[in-house]
Amino acid sequence: MIKLYDLALADEDIRPSPYCWKVKFALLHKGLEFETVPLHFAEKDNYPDQEHGLLPVLEDRDEMIADSGKIIAWLENTFPEKPLTSTPGERAAVEFYNAWLGAVLLPTLVPLLFVRIHAAAHEDDKNHYRTTREKKLGATLEEAASKPGLKAEAEAAFKTLAMPLAGFRFLGGDTPNLSDYTVFSFVMWMRSVTGDDYLELPQPVVAWVERMLDLFDGYARKAKRIS
Amino acid sequence: MIKLYDLALADEDIRPSPYCWKVKFALLHKGLEFETVPLHFAEKDNYPDQEHGLLPVLEDRDEMIADSGKIIAWLENTFPEKPLTSTPGERAAVEFYNAWLGAVLLPTLVPLLFVRIHAAAHEDDKNHYRTTREKKLGATLEEAASKPGLKAEAEAAFKTLAMPLAGFRFLGGDTPNLSDYTVFSFVMWMRSVTGDDYLELPQPVVAWVERMLDLFDGYARKAKRIS
Known part of the structure; x- marks a missing residue:
């Protein structure tokens, strides 16, 4: 299943990041199943992508994509049904x-x-x-x-x-x-x-x-x- | 032919009104022939529409429409080919x-x-x-x-x-x-x-x-x- 590394606050259920939200909405729009993995700002060691150290990061099988803009372009390319824009x-x-x-x-x-x-x-x-x-x-x-x-x-x-x-x-x-x-x-x-x-x-x-x-x-x- | 009453400055060839321009572009986009009639702010007596006293005013046979928003809606309705927006x-x-x-x-x-x-x-x-x-x-x-x-x-x-x-x-x-x-x-x-x-x-x-x-x-x- 697609995994989305999602920024969390002290309470792990609170997920403030607007860039992570944009990706969550894109996944929901396309009807894709996904799970979110809460990460704190400081949990650098658990970051899936050491190079970027930024969220959101999306993981799907052997793919790993960072940056909400790139993730959304990848989603549109990989799952072209239910596009996020029409024209x-x-x-x-x-x-x-x-x-x-x-x-x-x-x-x-x-x-x-x-x-x-x-x-x-x-x-x-x-x-x-x-x-x-x-x-x-x-x-x-x-x-x-x-x-x-x-x-x-x-x-x-x-x-x-x-x-x-x-x-x-x-x-x-x-x-x-x-x-x-x-x-x-x-x-x-x-x-x-x-x-x-x-x-x-x-x-x-x-x-x-x-x-x-x-x-x-x-x-x-x-x-x-x-x- | 469609007539567009178009705001003019002292030099009648200078037509500043953005609302008149929007209608001119809509007419051009639809490939409709039209002529513009220059009017000054003060030429109230020549205004085609005494009630509004505002430009643009568009005249087509027995139709007379004032207000750029209304004119554009009327153009889209009357000449639906080459719509001004797609979705x-x-x-x-x-x-x-x-x-x-x-x-x-x-x-x-x-x-x-x-x-x-x-x-x-x-x-x-x-x-x-x-x-x-x-x-x-x-x-x-x-x-x-x-x-x-x-x-x-x-x-x-x-x-x-x-x-x-x-x-x-x-x-x-x-x-x-x-x-x-x-x-x-x-x-x-x-x-x-x-x-x-x-x-x-x-x-x-x-x-x-x-x-x-x-x-x-x-x-x-x-x-x-x-x-």
């Missing part, structure tokens, strides 16, 4: 959603969530996580999270999604496609360390979140969150 | 590009361009244009345009387009679709009142601009700009 136009749109995430949504979510992931991380991970993330932020986790207006900026960013979702059930149109999985994976990241009322989202986005949580027998809805 | 996922993406334009690109372009459109507008339009636009901006045209960093912000916004355009010839994938026309119409708006070196755009976006200008026998490339 080159939809594939170009996935890239635009990715670019928008990087330019608009993540600059607001990253400083809000890093400090929460750190708090819920395994004790052995905390030093490594703090050091690497503070280098990225150019500030301490706590300083970055306390920048005024971050939540309002995140809420404003989510408003951009309300326009397509007011007229369509999914970013993919009538059914979910890779654009939905790409964006929703960051919602799952947020959900893993926050409660339902953390951000005030526009109604069409809230309705889409519920639809995404319902997919695949409620796979994402069953995912454990910090209490 | 519901592509149609949802058009809405996301629209939302991104409103949330990210236009807040930087609007204050930069309003003052230039005003300068090139017909003498009879200038008062009306200044009053309505300054109300929107909450500042004089000149104050709004001089806000520091606007150009850098516009350049940063255009970078988001570089990701899909690095891997695809068009936002529509292999061929242009309504997402290309929607976004490029705002490039045409900018081009009408600026020179080629006004903004520094990433290479994939520059290459896409050239491809868009080449479409339909160089229709957009032939469009007059202020000198």
Whole structure:
């Protein structure tokens, strides 16, 4: 069976990584059976791929692929039934959603969530996580999270999604496609360390979140969150 | 023949309106013959649709449709050959590009361009244009345009387009679709009142601009700009 090495927090059932989530959704979309293997940041010795040392890593018989983008390309190639997008136009749109995430949504979510992931991380991970993330932020986790207006900026960013979702059930149109999985994976990241009322989202986005949580027998809805 | 009432500046050959451009591209995409009728902001008496008093307005025999969104829906309905999008996922993406334009690109372009459109507008339009636009901006045209960093912000916004355009010839994938026309119409708006070196755009976006200008026998490339 396909094995997915999936980043875990101190509670091994909490799996925050948006890149791992994107791959899980791709596997579910294709109806492929898989098991996840929880790994902490610090469990380098158990990492299946010493060269990368990054998750997700997917293992299938003698294949081992790291990097969510490469894994998804490999899945599309190897299991072409139930493709994750239908047209080159939809594939170009996935890239635009990715670019928008990087330019608009993540600059607001990253400083809000890093400090929460750190708090819920395994004790052995905390030093490594703090050091690497503070280098990225150019500030301490706590300083970055306390920048005024971050939540309002995140809420404003989510408003951009309300326009397509007011007229369509999914970013993919009538059914979910890779654009939905790409964006929703960051919602799952947020959900893993926050409660339902953390951000005030526009109604069409809230309705889409519920639809995404319902997919695949409620796979994402069953995912454990910090209490 | 289809008639499109098209907003003009003091020089009637300069047609800045992005909403009119979107309709022109849709007509060209469908291979429909049309003529444009230049109108100034102030020529209310010549407006084909007194109720709306807004352009674009499209006239076809006994039909008269205002509002670019409604015109495009009517064109898709009436001339279903050569559709402007191929799938519901592509149609949802058009809405996301629209939302991104409103949330990210236009807040930087609007204050930069309003003052230039005003300068090139017909003498009879200038008062009306200044009053309505300054109300929107909450500042004089000149104050709004001089806000520091606007150009850098516009350049940063255009970078988001570089990701899909690095891997695809068009936002529509292999061929242009309504997402290309929607976004490029705002490039045409900018081009009408600026020179080629006004903004520094990433290479994939520059290459896409050239491809868009080449479409339909160089229709957009032939469009007059202020000198």
